[in-house]
Amino acid sequence: MDFLSSSTHLHITAWAITLILFFVAALAGKKLTAVHMTLRVMYILVIITGLALFLEWRDKIAESGMNYDMKVLFGILVIAFMEMVLVRKNKGKSVNMFWVLFGIVLLITLYLGMSMGIGINF
Ligand code: HEM
Numbered sequence: 001m002d003f004l005s006s007s008t009h010l011h012i013t014a015w016a017i018t019l020i021l022f023f024v025a026a027l028a029g030k031k032l033t034a035v036h037m038t039l040r041v042m043y044i045l046v047i048i049t050g051l052a053l054f055l056e057w058r059d060k061i062a063e064s065g066m067n068y069d070m071k072v073l074f075g076i077l078v079i080a081f082m083e084m085v086l087v088r089k090n091k092g093k094s095v096n097m098f099w100v101l102f103g104i105v106l107l108i109t110l111y112l113g114m115s116m117g118i119g120i121n122f
Helices: 009-027 033-057 062-090 096-114
Strands: none
């Protein structure tokens, strides 16, 4: 499974497409069922590529071990809040709170991802 974890490109591609689909579905005036379904498939790809990186690299970069666990947690929270925004929007419930939570956990996830050992490093 080297192709999954030897670089972060697949993971980046997966979450970039995920974010685009999320904004398309969330900002559209009506319910976009097909986009939402595709988005759910993308969630799975993000999780698979993220977990592959996690299993491959966690032990090799000991000093950022704890950050690796946090990265996984926040990555999953980003997905959870995207889903909350879309499901609540489709039901006509208020979504402001979940937009804020989504924004905060997304920033933390991007920071954690980029400040760790592999791939693009700041
Ligand atoms: C939409 C959600 C997510 C976003 C925006 C995101 C973003 C990122 C970013 C920016 C990086 C750094 C890439 C690089 O340095 O080249 C990264 C790496 C990583 N991500 Fe995610 N991610 C998300 C979801 C997940 C999930 C769900 C998991 C785990 C199941 C995960 C696990 C990882 C791991 C282990 C790395 C490697 C960290 C490193 O050493 O650079 N991510 N992610």
